[in-house]
Amino acid sequence: MSLLLCTIIGGIDSTVQSIEVEIDNGISGLKFGTGEKSSISYRFESRFQFYAEKGKYTTLPITINGRKAIIMVHDLVRKGLYIFSFEESPAVAIRNVIGGEKYGIGTLKEGEESIYQGLLDK
Secondary structure: OEEOOEEEEEOOHHHHHHHHHHHHOOEEEEEEEEEEEOOOOEEEEEEEEEEEOOOOEEEEEEEEOOEEEEEEEEHHHHOOOOOOOOOOOHHHHHHHHHOOOOOOOOOOHHHHHHHHHHHHHO
């Protein structure tokens, strides 16, 4: 089971609030997945299982397609201990962090994959 670092939750206000409270209070066995509704039942298939730490999340309100949603981010992410990569390869994101303001270590583009692989292996 993995620690929940970040999630985006959208839906009916009461559902979003309920999930937010559960995460903020700390919960184990939190499952994310997909489901299928039939005329007599709902079948859920778990894809990931997480646990959440009590009081360790910051909630940010957002709008997705005109509907309210929230982003919940763990303190470890906010402190910069984890790096997310959305629009570029993870190797490029790591190189940008290492060469950025916090560390200022100049790295060549040719070495980004080696650095990334070294971090994965560690």
